[in-house]
Amino acid sequence: MKAMTGMVLLAVFLAFFSVHDAAAEGPVSRFSEYIYAPGDLKAVDSTLKVRVGDRAPDFTLPAISGADVTLADFRGRANVVLSFIPAAWTPVCSDQWPGYNIVEERFRQSEAVLLGISVDNIPTLHAWTKQIGGLWFEVLSDFWPHGKVAAQYGVLRSDGTAERALFFIDKEGMISAVKVVDINTRPPLEYIFQELDGFDLK
């Protein structure tokens, strides 16, 4: 009798897990497997060092394209939007910049260039931007001296990552708008369009 009870219990166990396993065979998101989820982070962890009306601090940073990009080179030629992100391979960043792939024309209409900036090094940014399908704008590495440009603008966090922040710089090199958002969220697209509208087209 004991043997039979044991067999029945085994049967129940096997039957239950055969169903459970089948359910677990469901689709797994193939998009997030390389993304590291840092959890909910402190919304903002730095203090801005620039404000609207200031001249944007100049910098030269290496881009994943191989070029060295200098902010002052755009003076008199194009408006500039700097998009700082916290880090490659993290959830919000990985679906922020790909969204900008469908607003390229809107930047052109405002005679603006978009420069993405991250404190990651070039090889990391190269691999990550490939994985997210490529980007039309220059992606700059603020890796070394670590976060120097982020610190100049006051968006370097205490853990060495950057804030999720946007700086709008007109053709005179003056800051026309600044937005530092909660690091756990994306700046809404309407904000970007609104500030692009604000650029003086000369």
Add this chain to the structure above:
Amino acid sequence: MSFRSTTSVAVVVIAAITVLLSAARFVTAETLPEIVVTVPESKEDRAYLGLEKEAGETFNLAEIDADILLIELFSMYCPYCQAEAPVVNTFHELALQRQEKGTTIRVVGLGASNTQFEVDHFRDTYDIPFPLFPDKPLTFYKKLGGEGTPSFLGVLLKKGAEPEIVLRQTGGFDSPEEFLEKLLESAGH
């Protein structure tokens, strides 16, 4: 009881339990939760969904006048959703053609973590012909058990019965034709 008869009883019990549990999986229908969105401004969208309500009012997706509803969970920011957009448009065209054969299929998109502005930009960029609704707080995404974008839920809408989720797919579909057949088959059409 001999060992042989004990084994026989156990085998019968295993078989019976397995059959019962397997059957339970098929008879336990997954009901579409209430997804309440705003009636579209566009007259064409309202006609497409078969809604009698006025723009600005709200409706539950189960109120859509169709036999089968395909819900796409997408995000304007998701590169895979961008790549999938033309494929889903083709699916929509094929689905409309099924109307001639007596099956009404409707498609709607829910923009996970997207604002209305972002959803509108996505629609304009890809000329999306079916209604899209924002889901900025991810309420619908969570209610529907979203597992990434794009993903799709096929829902069987039967008059007087609970709307039943008959198909779930995470990730895009390569062939709109094959996906349509899969959806029809899942819905028993």
